[in-house]
Amino acid sequence: MTEARLGTGIGWRPEIADAVARMPGVDWVEVVAENTCPGHLPEALLRLRERGVTVVPHGVSLGLGGADRPDEGRLRALAERAEALASPLVTEHIAFVRAGGPRTASPSLEAGHLLPVPRTRDALDVLCENVRIAQDALPVPLAVENIAALIAWPGEEMTEGQFLYELADRTGVRLLIDVANLHTNHVNRGEDPAKALSELPVEAIAYVHVAGGFERDGVWHDSHAHPVPPAVLDILTDLASRVAPPGVLLERDENFPEPAELEGELSAIRAAVAAGGAVAAADVRTGEVRPVAAVPDATRQRVGLAQAAVLSSLVAGTPVPEGFDRVRMGVQARALAGKRADVVAKVAPELPEILGEGYRSAFLAYAQERPMTGGYRRDALDFAGQLLREGGPGDRASRRRLRAWWQHRAGPAPRRTGLLRRA
Template structure:
């Protein structure tokens, strides 16, 4: 299907997206949509004939566990609601631990790279097959950006993607900004990756901005698209005419005129890059079901991913073979992202805590890994403050206590709950 030129729809720029001319389609984060109704802006776009594609971020198809049936059902419901021609997700893991490792469940709150090994490939292929069976439309998977690389990998990124397509028939969502990120951070050649992957399997392309700090490229989606990223887009266009190209922006949103200018730059890059010089056509269509993962592949993958994620979010020793400096950079980035997202899902907290919010949250994150999403993370953060002695400002203490009780939900009172209630009773007497 020919999608054309698109842009990521976000609530913060809904009006700007509606006003843009020449936008053929939009992509929306699937988890940000209700399963039974759409925001008015998306309704209006669909009425104008604009295709809307849901982009999932939480399935974790590269993880050791089989895909969660409830998450799959939610993604399928959003696909039906949107009448979309396809859905997309990522070649990544986002959680680890649990029954396969008899260890606590850990959440990354971020897309982390899978090891490019035969074990991880077999697990991913089996998970993709499960997802394909549960979804009403075709699935495409995105390559991700990484700050760290796994030791002892057995395949290049291009080979890994080619094998995935050959075994499952899944489509590809190629993010050229992520290819550039991996070039800067990991020394991987984008041109080589494009030469090795089956470009005929590309469903569409992402283009996004980032920033380099101290020799590390951060895929922020909050900065303008840079020339090196556009160069990778031109490399891809010289190999294939992609069915769709989409501009992503997730934060620090510019005025509509700047978004329009970036879209025009993307169009210009596609026009001047030249036609395909010959695409790979060797990949099979994936019409036969991929074999189940070999015995032990899930267990081995689970142990490896849990060790890495635990080092990143729980302060355990770094697994052997990883770059310790890069792990520290990734760990700080994950904690900062947690602080930013919690501030968005619970904006009252930085308002109550003021300038002390960020330092307090980062201190909390160093000793407490996320295990059940950002909203639970916000509650756990406030519980820690209240249990550890609260705040010196009685007004802030009272507001924080009320905030926690209003959102903790009906459940048997834990020790923490009893402490919070006791604190509120003391405050009420003052």
């Protein structure tokens, strides 16, 4: 089956909706699946669909690399978005986003971000079965994305290219290759992007992501908030010398520049692909799911225990598991806390407005003691409730506003602790 040619696209975000609508040469867009509601799609997105612009939903919360089987509700929601948008495919990540729970007899924890799975046979077996479950539940083909990583698992048994090849070969899943993430793993883990590309089944590529980031203290942060660097475009050209990618998409999630700058980045992406000069590969993959052996519960438990130990160290302050780089684990922990603060500020913008400059430091202090166990909206409520129980914020007017905000969403204001009441 020949893959549909998507062309050049951009990640659709409400902040740049008007600019995208007027931008020349945008063949398709990608939306974060969890940020869309099938019955209430934004008018700007619907107008793009009416013009014939393809829209692809991109999921971030399935956790296909986690020890548990994919949640049926999340799969159903992703399927609904694919149907509402008349999408030719849906995409997700090769990552785990939660760990713990009954399987490991430990607290259920949420990462709030994508974390890398170990490239081991156990983890691959679990991932393959989870992908098969997702493929069975979705009305269109699935493609999965390689992620950026700040940390490396000890004792890995495969390179990234080998891991992705095995996954595609065993499940028939298509691949979303993020060349910015290959660059991230080159800086942070010393992995050669050219070697990874040489090991990939290029005929399985559904499309390609391109994004920017920044380097600090020898660590590359995949921010999606900075211009695309030349090194990432060079990897795109290398990939395009091996196969003409069906689609290439620019990701930008915040710090949006003027439309002309985004258009310039799209032009640079087209030039990088043209410089590669490869022709489209003959697609010998059918996209059909081949039989995958059921994964024993013992395998899922081994993967689950390892992931729970890592996530607990990152978000709950438990000891760093043996074999992990403590410095890099610290960097990852701070990155997760910062990401958590940023997303809570987006889903509950009233909180930074009420707390002002003290919002971020207050939230990070809260996050050190309270791992996230639900979604970001629950996290926002829990943070506000904790502040109120502790008697903050400092001035009376802000306290009244915070209490009113909390009551409107959660019910009666939380009681202070006994010590604070006596004080």
